[in-house]
Amino acid sequence: GGNQFSGTNYVGFTLNESWQADNFTQGMRDLGLTSNQGITNIHDVNPAIGGPILQDRLWYFTSARAISVDELFAGAFQPTLRTDVSPEVIQDYFKRGARITCEDPNTSTGCVGNHEAIAGAERAVAEQHVRSVLARLTAQVSQRNKVSAYLDRIFKWKKREFSATREPIQAAGFRDPGQANYHTFQAKWTSTISSRALLEVGYSQVYERLLIASQTEEALREVFPANIPLPNLRAETPGNLRTCIATPCYWDAGYMQTGDWYRNAVIGDLGTGLQTNNYWGDIWITPSDRFYPNAAFSYVTGSHNFKVGMQWSFGNDGDTRNRLGHINMRPYNGLPQPCDPDPMMPCEDRHGVDALNYPTSWNTTVRADRGIYVQDTWTLDRLTINAGLRWDHFESLINTFRTGDLPGGRFINARSAPEIPATPYWDDITPRLSVTYDLFGDARTALKFSANKFMRPYASGHAERYSPYREVGDRRDWFDCVLKPSIHQTGGVGNPRGDCATAADLMGLPASPEHYLSTNYDGIAQDHEIGLLGNSTVFRPGGVAVPASRPADDLQREYNWEYNVGVQHELLPRVSLNIGWYRRVFGDIEARSNTLLQSCIYADARAGVPCGSWIPFAVNFDDPGGHVARLRALGQDITIPSGEFLAFDLDPAYRGLVNNLDVTSDINRNYYNGFEVSMNARLPNGGNIFGGWTASQHIQDTCGLIVDPNGVSIEDPIRGSDEGIRRGGRWCDQSSLGMPFRHDFKLFATYPLPYDFEVSGSIQAYSGGERELTWSVPSSYFPGGTRTRGATVQLFQPGTNFLPYWTQVDVSLRRLFRFNNIQASVQADLYNALNAAVQTDETESYGGAWGRPTRLLQGRILRTAFQLNW
Template identity: 30%
Template sequence: SSWYGGPSGEFLRATDNRLGFSYGAAANNTINFPFKNNLIGSLSYVTGSHNVKVGFENSWARETAVRNTNGNLYRNYGDDPNPFGVSLPWLTSDLPQAGANVADGLAPGLIGDPETVSVLNDPNLTRTDVNYDLGIYAQDAWTIDRLTINYGVRLDMADSSIPALYKPAGRFGTAIDFGDTSIFPNPVDFPAWGPDFSPRFSLAYDAFGNGRTALKFGLNRYINAYGLSFTNRYQPAYRDQENRLWNDITLGADGLLPSGCTRMNPSACADPYGTNGDNIPQDWEIGALARSGFGIRETDRPGPNYSRGYQDLLTIGIQQEVRPGLSVSAEWRRRWYRNVENRDNTLRSYSDFSDPINVVAPLPYVGTIPVYNIDPAVRSLVEEIDRNYEGGGGFKNQYTGFELSFQGRLAGGGSIFGGWSTDTPGTSWFSGGGLINACPLRLEVEDNPNQLRFCNAFDYPTPFRHEFKVAGNYPLPWYDLMVAGTIIANAGGYSGSNNPETMSFTRTSNTYRAPWWNSDNCTGTCVLGEGIITNANGGVVSPTVGTSTSSTTLTLLPGNSVKFPPYWIQMDASIAKTIDLGGRIRWEVRMEGFNLTNAGFERSSRGSRG
């Protein structure tokens, strides 16, 4: 049955390399049922010199998600023209997606050749629970003359679980009872984290005793946030997908194209069901399952003694009142990331890789790049354990930043604030910002020696990133209108540099590069299924040279070889009016404009060489 496909497959999702975009149905239909409760309490005691506060925060949550996809698959099309002449009727020649077809003199909407389908294990039902996420704290602000000392401590504890669920059968997945211990004898054992100890300490000193100049210092610890996303890492009923053969042609009993049948010449292929070329993937056209365990996550799990990471933050600053209603501040920050997480494939080590092959770096780079190839027998072995880095070896992960800011009140009731900030940008090794020496971590897990290249970002100079911002609001004297605006000079992030170096070899074959004559385009003397060539079917077909390629991504520059795009200025503005409707009801009417200058920058680029 192909009820899910619609006319010519338009009810199914498609990714088309020839046209360069995706179309059809939505990628998936997901319905989330979130639930969260918070319980918060505190008690304060205030005297002339002390301000003591104790309290707690606790939350527990649950999220259930139901996911499904029409047909339980996505279609994937290649670069060649569709051999069956299938076109998108709404894609006209003036659209950029039609460029390849227009250049080849073909119908503008001619889609690519069917290559694979990405099959999904839908329908999918998951649930994750946070049983508790509890924090207990005590703090005091102690004032001694011109010095205020803030000190305290916080204890954090958390636990989560995944209840056993029943997953219904789908088109490509069987029904699964995740509570069946004969199938899943070792459910995930989540760590009950804590109590984790976080000290807090800061100082504020009135330098001249007039309340206008404050010197500040702080050294505080913060436990990494915890929630449902952590638990979902180990969800056994996760959404899975796999690419399988699909040429829109009926396959043989072995799940392959029958002998003498090729996707380049579909007229030579048997069509017992009359579905070849209908642009809908039927079950008899889809290749066999390529791997076991489809739709079941069996290996990912937290290791023993796995604990929460945390960050230590050092701040040094000064705040100065310039005049009543206007102050400026400066602050330097250093953040250290501690107890970092490390995912280790325990079934892989450096001994599973070959001796390095030295690949000549492409111009303008010089020298060679060592590339290590993994033993094919080990490539598919996966048993990943999450644990904390055990330390040593010079591991370091830190962030440095500085901020100069101001804030003030304007005559007439308006306000303005802004400033300048500079910091070390995140590198390709770590998305949280700052620099990392990941070499000790890479050596500890021994998963891939290719990752040792440029693994210490501290060995290479890294420029600081600078950003500027000014924002404010002001009440107009007419009709109680309020205007607001923001101007940001954005460094635009950074772009690291690596290079996908493609190694190719050639083979000689007699091939047609599509399209083929079919009942729609054959209007004269032609042979259905034969290729359309320059001299029609009576011409001489010369051997053509095709290429088969394999590729690996080689890192040509350190991950912190930061290249900043030109600054781009973004300006936002709004105007609003609040209307009092009486009682406690107010109505706010607001008009907003974002990026009014339509500024932007090039975030990525692609290039090739031959």
């Protein structure tokens, strides 16, 4: 955007799967994978141009980008369906899934499946692209004042949104750019008040609308034979839908629950981790608007660099959701089957459904996420001090008035919500300090220290979790059999042998026993098959919506102190060494408490002695499925503490009682300790080499997570993962477990060669992630073989089981061409040049799929790129 017209165009691509090497190993096949992860296409085109509109006064810059990345996921196949089988057989495949194997998965030759619906298969491709356009104007309003503004509009399309754990046809999501709107806008005014003073005032806005829905009929017809009717994955909610809050409910014979809306509900298998039958449902995000005004004033003198400023974010978020059946079907290692008549034979009892408070819609507002800061960099001879102070203010609220009333659903009445007071808002002062000292006064050795406090960033999600309209799931038993009506009085026993009804149990109901028994094991969850209510706070009679949780009046905002001590030394001219120690301490950590239950501290519990609202019992993990032995036989080093440990059942008197309160724990703490040694060298002729070694240790104390003494699933605040990890319970205090340091190494280098060539490369060695193994305890392990609710426990002691270390080598070769005012380059990048093969994530639930990789390191892949600058 200067006084001279200039432009650039970048084109990068990987043409097809032949540009990628196969790193699928026998070890991966032994773990249950049938194909590896890969890329079939990468195209990235990014032209840009800029220049003057009015010389010295007004300039423009505009660019466009089109990028597509088509992915292959491990074990994901698109089947060729047989034309000589019934529609019921086809639908049975999409409900249950199948194991598809190929003689050569890369070419999809010799593919067969273990289901009669499959005639063949090919690798399923996740096709997606992003298109964007950007325009920017910059104006020199006066000698001291400049104004700029830009608008960026993004269009995103995903034909089938799936993964290694999501069936790629019926269970895939669909994103239509015509029903999505992403754009960002930004404007900035810069004023040079004097040679020492600078004023900056800006404003930006992010606008988002998004719909992710089930697959269209057009996309399904690409897979389904012409003679097979398509499943209605977007079936309308039945007009005669009846509400059953306290399941099971026994309706008259005229009310059928076998139509598409019930039949095509999503299935998420708890044992295999596989999602089948349908997408999670319509997820309509609207509105999602965020506004960011900001301003800063800087003043520079000889020894001071002073700055004061304000950052402010506010906006609205909305979310509307619906789903077929208003449930998540949650079988365990396949759909429920009839129990063996022999009572000594095991019978799977961990099947369930999540009853949902659908349809639902909620709106929240971040009224203020604001920071006002003042900082100064002060140079005193060899000492440089950078000190600052920041006032953080956060306030959000729930807009029930904006949503209005919600209609009733399958498990909840039509409802309205009273005006909700603002959720806790916080005012916090956060200091920032860093000090650098030139040890010998020769600018070769610097000692460094810093201590900075940061508040946990929040957005609308903070208020969202307290909305009475927010999505809530209630896990209930489901054995795909009609349940005994008497469980409403007795509470049932939590297993199919004791809870499934016979004809004699069903006398005197609105329909005949044969009517209810006819739906047994049909793969559909009818109201008379769904177990007892587990959350009587949200799923309640009446028409007033109640939130699933609420914040304590004194709930504090989580914070993080970061400390660093280091030394930087120039070993040789253009060669520097850095040594540093880092520590992060997280405090005021939230914990959830159910105030209607009496808590039980794991360390104080004894088997058979009631502990608060819980009944502890001793259990011994004896590898009932032989899956630990299977992985050990494959050479995996698996460490599980031997002997009995405690698991906990809920006292039946407390069934369904929920009043969740979020409090600030005075126990929970998270720590990070890290050591780093790095070196940076500028080589002759413009080369550069950088490398470093890091040792890191994570320690968590989560003994304040007492809502369930078996442990709870939480986000990992240290790793920044949004995937749940099991904490609390048996292994709550990691400070006593001797958590190990994990080691990573990186080396990067670039060097110019004769004839305008340039070579670069990197070596990265990573420690594998920590493994988790969760076990849903079968009811046969509970006292008397009966349970009130399930118990899921962590079997691995933290810090003892990890995925393997892995190393990735990348190389790149670039050639420059110069023609007068035009510069062009041709580049070839080779990622994972040694074609390393390693799993980076896996299924973590004990069962037949435990240990199966869900994410792999991509095989060696070539990408070429061309760039033109003029």
